[in-house]
Amino acid sequence: MIVYWQTLSVLLLLASAAVLLVRGHASRRLAGIAIVLLLAFLPLGDTNAWLWLKGLVGSLSVVSAALLANYLITSLTGRVLVDKPSRKALYTVVLLAGLLLYPATLGLSLYDPYRLGYGLVVALAVLAVALAAWFCGRQAAAVVLAVVVLADQAGVSASVNTWDYLVDPLVWLVSPVMLVRLHLRA
Amino acid sequence: MQKHLTSIVFTVLIVLLGLSAWMGDYSDALSWRFVAPYTSYVDHLQKPRITRGYVFEEGQTASVHAPALAELSDGSIMSVWYGGTREGSADVSLYASLLAAGDDAWSPPRELISRQELADGLGMHIRKLGNAVLLSDGEQKLWLFFVSTSVGGWSTSAINMMVSQDDGRTWSRPVRIVASPFLNVSTLVKGHPFFYQDGTIGLPVYHELMGKYAELLRVDSNGAVLDKQRMTHRRDAIQPDIALLENNRMHAVLRNTGASRVVLQQSSSDGGKTWSLLNETSLPNPDAAVTVASVRNAMAMVYNDSSDDRDRMALALSTNRGKSWRKIYQLEQGGMDEDGNKDEFSYPYLIRTRKGDYHLVYTWKRRRIAHVSFNDAWIGRQAQ
Known part of the structure; x- marks a missing residue:
């Protein structure tokens, strides 16, 4: 399962990059995805872009995967699975989670909140936020957050830490930009 | 009605996930008692012994x-x-x-x-x-x-x-x-x-x-x-090596990347669950790896006994739980290689076997792996 999740992570990243670069009809975008994937497997010395990206990124968080999948589906079919209020909620959650987590991980703080993710605290907090999101009308965000804990329990990634299913550096880095965009487009 | 039903289903799902997370939580189940280090019968008639050599004379690689x-x-x-x-x-x-x-x-x-x-x-x-x-x-x-x-x-x-x-x-x-x-x-x-x-x-x-x-x-x-x-609450300590002691106590020595240029150490009395603050030993450290092992009623540390370079290496002993350390043997003296660069002896790794022998390896001029073996009687003699 770990290998599948890693593969899905890289696939979502490359496909999203292709869709971002290629505008127009869905068929053009699909062609762009195919070309990007082909290029990803072209040899670069003893490696290729696919393996390089896998080495860099490893596994995405569930929130990342859900937002990227939504972006792809919306771009290709026009259908929106994660509506705007839910996307705002998710980006807000990952922005706050990352602010708590990453400076400490990089040694900028003496306290290590990552450790909490090995126990119940983070999982229960995520479920509580999921419940709150549901009753605030952000059902899609609520489902994504529930899947965070479900995926953690199922062990789809090599990590057994709930934080790794909730947030990753990529989604954290884009979250402030995305929140500004979503607010401006309100 | 359907909306209410969906909300009920989702709430039940959240509760089930919460229960699943609670049942799968092992964090309180982890034991902080480590497997005690080997104890071995000590032969009081044991003769002091030390052997020195290399794991290989000519390696398969340049470095x-x-x-x-x-x-x-x-x-x-x-x-x-x-x-x-x-x-x-x-x-x-x-x-x-x-x-x-x-x-x-x-x-x-x-x-x-x-x-x-x-x-x-x-x-x-x-x-x-x-x-x-x-x-x-x-x-x-x-x-x-x-x-x-x-x-x-x-x-x-x-x-x-x-x-x-x-x-x-x-x-x-x-x-x-x-x-x-x-x-x-x-x-x-x-x-x-x-x-x-x-x-x-x-x-x-x-x-x-x-x-x-x-x-x-x-x-x-x-x-x-x-x-x-x-373990550490400073920003200059890396490469911890831990000696397992009696009564679930541990002692760690660490490489110092900071300006004070001495070996750092800290201890734990609960199997590593909590650690004391770092303190500085009296032993120099040129931003290089150190190693430690428990020795019957003491601890032995191998370190570069210079605050500037890795061209010297020594063995030190502490018989008071790290309060003080004393150099008891010079493993390597400084020297120059044929290109005029200082020799490097680094990254020591010391273990104690089930029979009570000690084996030490370290990088020798980046060309070989040096191997030193000794016993308790030899340590006792050096410590006199």
């Missing part, structure tokens, strides 16, 4: 570094190190050699895993291999933890693990250990791993991307990190 040791089930000693054209080059692989029980000579080095084999095993790009440590359960099962980078320098390393069921003859496919949330980078190994009584592994590690600190990981036998404890 070698960072050796580690483990005692296997049959009493033989395995050493691992990394070697290649130079540190960090693409051709660096992990190598191993065996000193059979009772033998004087090490077996010819054999390659354990190459960079490309690791890349193929993990299915990802690997840039270079680095430090490795070994852990034996004394019953033929052997764990190898080693670092690699995919992008960037050593500060972006991640830890990999391979397991052998036959004392290192064959190995499992490598797996990646997830120890950090930031792209899983910057966790490295150097110090002795050990077992806790619940079967999990204590793995001393360190982080050096931006801030530097030491940690103790709790890893299960399959490589999943179950918990971690940050």
Whole structure:
């Protein structure tokens, strides 16, 4: 399962990059995805872009995967699975989670909140936020957050830490930009 | 009506997930009692003994570094190190050699895993291999933890693990250990791993991307990190090595990357669950790795006894739980190589065997792995 999740992570990243670069009809975008994937497997010395990206990124968080999948589906079919209020909620959650987590991980703080993710605290907090999101009308965000804990329990990634299913550096880095965009487009 | 029903279903799902998380929570079940270090009958008529040599005279690679040791089930000693054209080059692989029980000579080095084999095993790009440590359960099962980078320098390393069921003859496919949330980078190994009584592994590690600190990981036998404890609360201590003492106490010595240029140390009285603040020893440290092992009623440390360079190496003893250390033997003196550069003796790794012998390996001028073996009687004589 770990290998599948890693593969899905890289696939979502490359496909999203292709869709971002290629505008127009869905068929053009699909062609762009195919070309990007082909290029990803072209040899670069003893490696290729696919393996390089896998080495860099490893596994995405569930929130990342859900937002990227939504972006792809919306771009290709026009259908929106994660509506705007839910996307705002998710980006807000990952922005706050990352602010708590990453400076400490990089040694900028003496306290290590990552450790909490090995126990119940983070999982229960995520479920509580999921419940709150549901009753605030952000059902899609609520489902994504529930899947965070479900995926953690199922062990789809090599990590057994709930934080790794909730947030990753990529989604954290884009979250402030995305929140500004979503607010401006309100 | 349907909306209410959906809300009820979702709420029930959340509650079930919460219960599942609660039932799967093992964090309180982890024991902080480690498996006590070997105790052995001490022969009071034991004669002092020290032997010095090298794991190999001429290696298969131009450069070698960072050796580690483990005692296997049959009493033989395995050493691992990394070697290649130079540190960090693409051709660096992990190598191993065996000193059979009772033998004087090490077996010819054999390659354990190459960079490309690791890349193929993990299915990802690997840039270079680095430090490795070994852990034996004394019953033929052997764990190898080693670092690699995919992008960037050593500060972006991640830890990999391979397991052998036959004392290192064959190995499992490598797996990646997830120890950090930031792209899983910057966790490295150097110090002795050990077992806790619940079967999990204590793995001393360190982080050096931006801030530097030491940690103790709790890893299960399959490589999943179950918990971690940050050991240090400064930003200049890395490469912890831990001596297991009596009554579930531990003592760690650490490399000092800061300005004070002395070996750092700290202790734990609860099996690594909590750690004292770091304090500075009186021993110099030129920003280099140190190693420590428990010695009957004391601790022995091997270190570079210079605050500037790694051209000297010594053995020190503490008989008062680290309050003071005394140099008892000069392992290497300073010198110059043929190019006029100072010699380098570095990355010592010291173990105590079940029979009470000590084995020390260290990088010798980046060309060989030096091996020193001694016993309690010899330490006792040096300490007089």
